Amino acid sequence: MSEIVLQIDGKEVKAQEGMTIVEAANTVGIHIPTLCHHEKLEPYGACRICTVEAESNGRKTLVAGCLYPVENGMVVQTSTEKLYAIRKVLVEQMMAHAPDAPQLIELAKEYGADKDRFDKDPSFCILCGLCVRYCAEVKKKNAIGYMDRGPRREISFIPEVAAKECWDCKECFPLCPTSALQAAYVLTEALLPAQPEEEGGCSCSASGCCGG
Amino acid sequence: MPRIKSPAELEAFRKAILAKRDDKKPCITLCSGSACHATGSEKVADAILAELESHGLKDQVDIRRTGCHGFCEQGPIVVVYPEGISYLKVKPEDVCEIVSHTFKEKKLVERLLYVDPNTGDKSSHEHDIPFYKNQQRLILGLNTKIDPKSLEDYLAVGGYQAMAKALLQMTPEEVIGEVKGAKLRGRGGAGFPSGTKWEFARNAPGDQKYVVVNCDEGDPGAYMDRSLMEGNPFTVLEGLLIGAYAIGASEGYIYVRQEYPLAVDNLTVAIKKAEEHGFLGKNILGSGFDFTVKVHRGAGAFICGEETSLLQSLEGKPGEPKPRPPFPAVRGLWGKPTNINNVETWANIPVIINKGADYFSSIGTESSKGTKIFSLVGKVNNTGLVEVPMGMPLRDIIFKIGGGVPNGKKFKAVQTGGPSGGCIPEEYLDVKVDFDELMKMGAMMGSGGMIVMDEDTCLVDIARYFLEFLSDESCGKCVPCREGIRQMLKVMTAITQGKGKEGDIELLENMAMATQGAALCALGKTAPNPVLSTLKYFRHEYEAHIKEKRCPALSCKELIAFHIDPAKCKGCGSCLRKCPATAIEGGKKTIHVIDQEKCTKCGTCIEACPAAFHAISKLSGVPVPEPPPQSARAIA
Numbered sequence: 001m002s003e004i005v006l007q008i009d010g011k012e013v014k015a016q017e018g019m020t021i022v023e024a025a026n027t028v029g030i031h032i033p034t035l036c037h038h039e040k041l042e043p044y045g046a047c048r049i050c051t052v053e054a055e056s057n058g059r060k061t062l063v064a065g066c067l068y069p070v071e072n073g074m075v076v077q078t079s080t081e082k083l084y085a086i087r088k089v090l091v092e093q094m095m096a097h098a099p100d101a102p103q104l105i106e107l108a109k110e111y112g113a114d115k116d117r118f119d120k121d122p123s124f125c126i127l128c129g130l131c132v133r134y135c136a137e138v139k140k141k142n143a144i145g146y147m148d149r150g151p152r153r154e155i156s157f158i159p160e161v162a163a164k165e166c167w168d169c170k171e172c173f174p175l176c177p178t179s180a181l182q183a184a185y186v187l188t189e190a191l192l193p194a195q196p197e198e199e200g201g202c203s204c205s206a207s208g209c210c211g212g
Numbered sequence: 213m214p215r216i217k218s219p220a221e222l223e224a225f226r227k228a229i230l231a232k233r234d235d236k237k238p239c240i241t242l243c244s245g246s247a248c249h250a251t252g253s254e255k256v257a258d259a260i261l262a263e264l265e266s267h268g269l270k271d272q273v274d275i276r277r278t279g280c281h282g283f284c285e286q287g288p289i290v291v292v293y294p295e296g297i298s299y300l301k302v303k304p305e306d307v308c309e310i311v312s313h314t315f316k317e318k319k320l321v322e323r324l325l326y327v328d329p330n331t332g333d334k335s336s337h338e339h340d341i342p343f344y345k346n347q348q349r350l351i352l353g354l355n356t357k358i359d360p361k362s363l364e365d366y367l368a369v370g371g372y373q374a375m376a377k378a379l380l381q382m383t384p385e386e387v388i389g390e391v392k393g394a395k396l397r398g399r400g401g402a403g404f405p406s407g408t409k410w411e412f413a414r415n416a417p418g419d420q421k422y423v424v425v426n427c428d429e430g431d432p433g434a435y436m437d438r439s440l441m442e443g444n445p446f447t448v449l450e451g452l453l454i455g456a457y458a459i460g461a462s463e464g465y466i467y468v469r470q471e472y473p474l475a476v477d478n479l480t481v482a483i484k485k486a487e488e489h490g491f492l493g494k495n496i497l498g499s500g501f502d503f504t505v506k507v508h509r510g511a512g513a514f515i516c517g518e519e520t521s522l523l524q525s526l527e528g529k530p531g532e533p534k535p536r537p538p539f540p541a542v543r544g545l546w547g548k549p550t551n552i553n554n555v556e557t558w559a560n561i562p563v564i565i566n567k568g569a570d571y572f573s574s575i576g577t578e579s580s581k582g583t584k585i586f587s588l589v590g591k592v593n594n595t596g597l598v599e600v601p602m603g604m605p606l607r608d609i610i611f612k613i614g615g616g617v618p619n620g621k622k623f624k625a626v627q628t629g630g631p632s633g634g635c636i637p638e639e640y641l642d643v644k645v646d647f648d649e650l651m652k653m654g655a656m657m658g659s660g661g662m663i664v665m666d667e668d669t670c671l672v673d674i675a676r677y678f679l680e681f682l683s684d685e686s687c688g689k690c691v692p693c694r695e696g697i698r699q700m701l702k703v704m705t706a707i708t709q710g711k712g713k714e715g716d717i718e719l720l721e722n723m724a725m726a727t728q729g730a731a732l733c734a735l736g737k738t739a740p741n742p743v744l745s746t747l748k749y750f751r752h753e754y755e756a757h758i759k760e761k762r763c764p765a766l767s768c769k770e771l772i773a774f775h776i777d778p779a780k781c782k783g784c785g786s787c788l789r790k791c792p793a794t795a796i797e798g799g800k801k802t803i804h805v806i807d808q809e810k811c812t813k814c815g816t817c818i819e820a821c822p823a824a825f826h827a828i829s830k831l832s833g834v835p836v837p838e839p840p841p842q843s844a845r846a847i848a
Contacts (some may be wrong), residue, residue: 007431008675008713028798030462041536045535045690046689046690046691046732047690048690048691048692048730048731048732049691051730052525058222062729062730064535064730064732067535068535068537069537073253082725085725085726085727086725086729088724089696089722089725089726090695093692093695093699093726094691096695096699115318119699119702127688130341141434146530146688148688148689149513149686150683150684150685150687151683151686151697151698153689178242181615
């Protein structure tokens with residue numbers, strides 16, 4: 001691993017090759033906000049709150065600090081007006097789902113975000129995927145996964161796996177940045193016996209099917 | 213068929229094919245691409261066979277079913293050789309006349325010829341028709357000459373010569389040099405220089421490398437890749453093989469949308485024949501180069517056209533984008549260096565190798581070389597696939613080739629680059645179409661979709677439509693894309709429903725900025741383009757919707773009303789009979805009245821009202837006039 005030198009917010013930073021911008025910034029005490037990042041997990045880049053401005057080879061681009069590898073001679077800005085504006089919108093959009101999440105309230109204060117700017121959507125999940133990835137990467141159980149795509153994307157426990165694996169684990173619960181109860185709620189739903197059709201459930205057993 | 217083991221054997225094989233062919237022998241070709249298939253080319257083909265048989269001409273006339281000719285508006289297209297007479301919109305019942313007139317009496321079937329709607333002139337040959345005359349069909353042109361299932365046809369028109377040249381006369385570096393010299397830019401959307409991309413993959417460390425054809429075409433109204441893959445799969449394979457040789461890949465994948473069954477069929481046949489003849493497999497043409505190809509059918513998600521998502525999908529994972537770097541050129545399919553290009557890019561390669569970088573780069577503009585295939589659709593007379601040199605002004609494409617806007621309507625805008633492209637208004641129609649000029653306009657080349665819109669199109673609603681498409685097609689992984697598009701769509705929907713508020717435009721701009729800046733992949737980064745480009749050129753329409761609750765194009769249903777002009781209504785009852793909502797009240801010799809409560813704004817009444825009366829109109833932003841009192845409704 002060779003050492004490289006870059007500049008973050010005007011500070012010269014010595015970093016190891018292969019480090020991400022967030023990691024390099026941490027070594028000199030520069031804090032870049034993250035929500036979907038976890039040191040035990042592979043970088044994912046879903047919340048984009050860590051977006052920073054990186055300039056290398058004369059090209060200035062906005063990149064996700066938790067993913068982007070540092071380069072020699074790179075110049076990084078972590079707190080420009082534009083970045084603040086972007087983070088403000090992202091926090092507001094996430095607060096449409098989880099207005100009371102402590103981490104989001106903190107970020108909202110910092111970036112002047114208005115939790116009521118967008119129409120509320122009754123789901124406390126911002127799909128950071130920490131629970132999904134922790135279960136897959138650390139526990140290697142894959143008891144929880146994503147369903148559907150786009151605005152319909154949601155997390156769901158796989159009932160057959162969850163019924164066996166989740167009782168004495170529940171390590172994903174406290175990882176959730178918006179509500180520690182989100183995972184618990186979805187898990188409970190998955191473990192309930194399938195409702196008979198006439199009671200509004202459907203005959204198939206898969207969780208998430210028909211919204212059940 | 214024995215394997216062809218050297219360029220000399222290939223040449224001998226080609227000569228044998230040509231020797232068997234007689235240029236003067238009558239041949240009837242029928243366009244059999246997906247579009248013509250839909251308009252009945254299958255039945256026409258049956259009719260041709262039966263007709264030739266009944267005249268005892270079966271052995272004297274060849275039949276060739278070709279890929280898409282491009283002029284889909286006028287299909288199915290029959291071309292009669294050796295004269296090259298072109299018949300349009302051919303129906304099974306026309307075949308009898310074609311055979312008896314054209315083959316037996318050597319006369320034209322006048323009524324099947326192209327008639328210029330402006331001048332009334334008839335054209336008997338494809339190259340005389342304005343639609344074709346102004347094109348330069350470097351890539352698409354071969355479609356009309358070959359049967360996509362016939363390797364012999366492809367060899368007869370010079371197929372696999374580029375492969376032989378590249379494999380035996382050029383080093384991989386020379387091939388890359390040629391592609392770089394040609395200044396070919398990727399036809400998939402972003403326009404990255406292809407030669408440079410190949411070089412990255414070639415220089416990436418690793419023994420196992422892959423090449424991939426991206427035939428996941430998801431833009432509404434675009435079918436360039438489909439037509440190329442259906443009409444000439446051999447040329448795509450040849451381009452891919454040359455690229456594999458240059459990069460050092462021994463395996464290739466062709467990712468084709470599930471919705472393109474004909475493309476998959478023709479491609480599968482082409483691969484089988486290429487394998488049989490030794491154009492795929494071990495030691496191709498005795499060069500020592502090995503290459504195999506597999507076809508992968510994608511489930512048809514728009515995001516899978518994005519290269520990192522496509523690779524995920526190929527690996528059997530959900531089609532979600534991955535951050536770059538690492539780029540696929542370094543770590544792609546199964547972690548190995550991979551080069552992906554779209555169908556049209558690969559199809560350009562044989563041309564570049566055969567004719568040289570100088571020839572190729574002599575076509576086009578300074579920054580964009582060669583030709584580009586556009587899918588010209590929407591409110592334009594001649595819809596179809598159009599191939600023109602880069603740099604042709606939009607106006608020429610839409611008016612000279614496309615024949616302008618139908619029904620005497622006024623041109624309003626053209627949307628280029630697919631759902632994440634932009635809308636260009638009339639005042640910029642003289643812009644020369646290339647990668648950079650379109651980008652400057654706030655639009656983009658994309659893969660080459662071009663949707664023409666007339667005065668009846670509401671640009672706010674169009675932007676809303678594209679956002680809706682992108683919202684559905686977003687994978688949902690990152691916040692700025694998933695939440696950004698969702699919230700923008702909510703605001704846009706409210707505006708088109710007359711529920712727009714002061715400040716909505718600024719809110720849209722603010723969200724667009726965040727999504728553009730922070731999204732993970734190109735789908736999200738470009739998703740705000742429809743909103744931003746329409747805001748740039750049609751801001752007044754947004755303002756009219758928000759402030760005056762008026763749709764200037766009289767298109768947004770919630771903001772319009774239908775009204776019968778009492779002075780013009782003749783009480784004929786046409787509208788009343790056709791109204792599906794029974795919202796029209798009237799009687800014989802009585803002025804008709806629309807019940808606004810019941811009206812569903814479907815527009816049937818306007819179509820039903822006789823043109824001579826022209827009594828029904830759309831209103832927006834003004835109150836609907838009170839109907840005349842019952843006593844005054846009798847028509848004298």
